[in-house]
Amino acid sequence: MKKAVLYAVFLTCCFFAPVNAHAEAVKFGVPPWPGVTVKTEILAQIIEAMGHETEQLEVGPAIVYNGLTTGDVDVYVASWIPLQNEMFKPLKEKNAVDIVGVNLDEAGVSLAVPTYVWEAGVRTIADLDKHAAKFDSTIYSIEVGSGMQISTEKMINNDVAGLGDWTMLCSPVPAMIRAVQDKVRENKWVVFHGWQPHWMVFQMDMKFLEGVPGSEELVSESTVYTLASLDFKDRFPQVHKFLGNLYIKGATQSEWINEYGFKKVRPEEIARTWIPANLDTVEKWLEGVKAKDGSPAIEAVRKAYM
Structure with missing residues (x-):
């Protein structure tokens, strides 16, 4: 091989x-x-x-x-x-x-947050921009050119749920997960691409966010x-x-x-x-x-x- x-x-x-x-x-x-x-x-x-x-x-x-x-x-x-x-x-x-x-x-995909963020009231994508400062107006994304990155970029470009002034921090999957885990260890707020099947579902205490109109390409079965x-x-x-x-x-x-x-x-x-x-x-x-x-x-x- x-x-x-x-x-x-x-x-x-x-x-x-x-x-x-x-x-x-x-x-x-x-x-x-x-x-x-x-x-x-x-x-x-x-x-x-x-x-x-x-x-x-x-x-x-x-x-x-x-x-x-x-x-x-x-x-x-x-x-x-x-x-x-x-x-x-x-x-x-x-x-x-x-x-x-x-x-x-x-299989399923959405934006995701740590459970402590979800428990603080961030349950849907519509809740993100209400807390933009805590998230640094940043979505942690997998690599440029992936379906998730493209779909999320569309949401930002179309100002879906007020995300028009947000940015994406794009990196390969392992690097994205490490960055998210660093945030979680410091109990900071972070929103990131989540999907299943994946080990993150078993090893990370996280929740998937519900979609909103305009997020259908990303939030999906x-x-x-x-x-x-x-x-x-x-x-x-x-x-x-x-x-x-x-x-x-x-x-x-x-x-x-x-x-x-x-x-x-x-x-x-x-x-x-x-x-x-x-x-x-x-x-x-x-x-x-x-x-x-x-x-x-x-x-x-x-x-x-x-």
């Missing part, structure tokens, strides 16, 4: 540069989010047990969506809808990507799609069938995220432990799927983890 890191300036560049990609490898686009990182690693290990090579291209979602149309990315398992609609809908309308299936539907390039099914028909069978429970992904994001277990180790311990689930994913040599894929996986 190869992992490649691509550095991109989201606001100025949408060109996806190939990174030593093997034509015969299944190339995953992987934004730097704990759940996606572990989920992709588990899928990659299963695909490798089937006899195929894989690559993981660590880039932001805007680059991934573009890569699906240029041949630089084969698969993306983190298409959160409606949060990523700005990137997803144009490709869907043009039939430019293969919507393989839904891999997760027990989400569906997570698996996307592929249009030629992927022809090149990897059995892997495509596997990914079409894929369905992950929210609690399972939260478990992965907790292991990686909170306990700091390496994704490779999580996958090597989880797969053989959950072969009943893997067998459902691989129903009717063949390995590269034509044998049942589940048998190839069992053999790899004996």
Whole structure:
């Protein structure tokens, strides 16, 4: 398995540069989010047990969506809808990507606050601007180019709930969470992007805020799609069938995220432990799927983890 890191300036560049990609490898686009990182690693290990090579291209979602149309990315398992609609809908309308299936539907997103802030009266997004000074008029956001960042920027630009003069402090997910935890340790007020499944739900004493008119793109129950390039099914028909069978429970992904994001277990180790311990689930994913040599894929996986 190869992992490649691509550095991109989201606001100025949408060109996806190939990174030593093997034509015969299944190339995953992987934004730097704990759940996606572990989920992709588990899928990659299963695909490798089937006899195929894989690559993981660590880039932001805007680059991934573009890569699906240029041949630089084969698969993306983190298409959160409606949060990523700005990137997803144009490709869907043009039939430019293969919507393989839904891999997760027990997901939700909103702005969130520590429980002590919620208990002080901040229950909805409409309550934020009443206490702007305590929040430093700042929303702690994940990285630029993400669906949550784009949706929140729209809310600010449209002055939803008086947030027009607020700013966003954007950073990768781990950095955002560390900054929020620093605020919480000092008992300060902070509002930030929250979502589930994620370890933050289990490890942080927090509450999600109710939405208001104009916040619908951010505050939502989400569906997570698996996307592929249009030629992927022809090149990897059995892997495509596997990914079409894929369905992950929210609690399972939260478990992965907790292991990686909170306990700091390496994704490779999580996958090597989880797969053989959950072969009943893997067998459902691989129903009717063949390995590269034509044998049942589940048998190839069992053999790899004996």
